[in-house]
Amino acid sequence: MPLGREIDDPGLLASGRVAVRIIRWADAEPLRRLLTDNRSWLQRWEATHPSGRSVVPGSVSMRPMIRTLRRQLRAGSGMPFVILYDGVVVGQLSVSEISGGALQSSQLGYWVSEHVAGRGVTTTAVALVIDHLFSALGLHRVEVCIRPENDPSLRVVEKLGLRREGRRESYIHIDGAWRDHDVFVALRSDASAGYVARVSRD
Template sequence: MDLSIPRRHGPISIRLVRTRDARVLQNELLSNRSWLRPWEATSPDGPVSFDMRLGVRRLLQQHRDGLGVPFVMEYDGEVAGQLNVWGIARGSLASATIGYWVSERFAGKGITPTSVALATDVCFDELRLHRMEICIRPENVASLRVVEKLGFRYEGLRRRYIHIDGDWRDHYAFALVREEVPEGVLPRWASGHAPSEAATIPPADRLPA
């Protein structure tokens, strides 16, 4: 299993991040500050380093340790953002969580749902994980559309769950287990069979966007 080899669907692909990606990723992050800041994880202990080279090295070390898979998302061969599979647990849990960001200039091209589908299929088929989770702020309408398109199942509201943009934020949790998508997440979506109603948030959990 070589995750440096791109997994592709049309013009969209994901591959393992490389150290030499650090410069272009940092440029994208810096030029997209207003676009990304509302959704970026922060630290309650104060500002953290914005050294992307160091960040990539840490992500690759986590990958070597079996704790995560840091992907780059590309569109027509151009870096469009990142998708990280993190918190990999083996054994009886066999699960992980997906997080991502995409540059504003690539928004609306289907990059995020396609990349999430590709990554989830890699985790189920190649890493043999059983459950994949995505947690999304109620205000993040674009990300809520991603899980709706792919048929991720709503699992509940997590109060003040992750420190985002300077404070602890509520998140909605969505998940899939391998048995729900025997044909694969990407083929199910591409064939029009993903159940969009699976991501429906019940009225009792709805928060103002």
């Protein structure tokens, strides 16, 4: 069950040159351009519909997507962020399936533009958000599901020291087929010093 309340906008969460903030209407065009420019870089990892119905991300207005994501924030079921590098939008990070009650958990997914890949941008953004979910929302668990072929994403969770729980077979429809995903988990009990501190030590 969702938290049962609207989630507060945390403002800017930042560490060094990397920051995240809640998605805004003004982000529609920058995100559309990024998705268009990074089509070949991102397509392999994009969710698709089993029916074959598809819309090329970035080919249409992003405003309906932003409306849906901000509705999740009001419902207490998700937190949609953009990732900033030197103050410029370079990607997106979404927290979904936020649950209260006895579960106190969430799922996290992300993408960044190819031109900032390999600079630790995603790792820092993920650390900032996980720390916020534990400290401000009081969640117990954050889950990241990654295709076993996605080496850049695997490096993110490895740098942060997330624990691998196993594999979910045929878990999500990605790039035209049902794909296996490996499950990585952050627990609040494992993060007394916070995940940003782990990035800072590297």
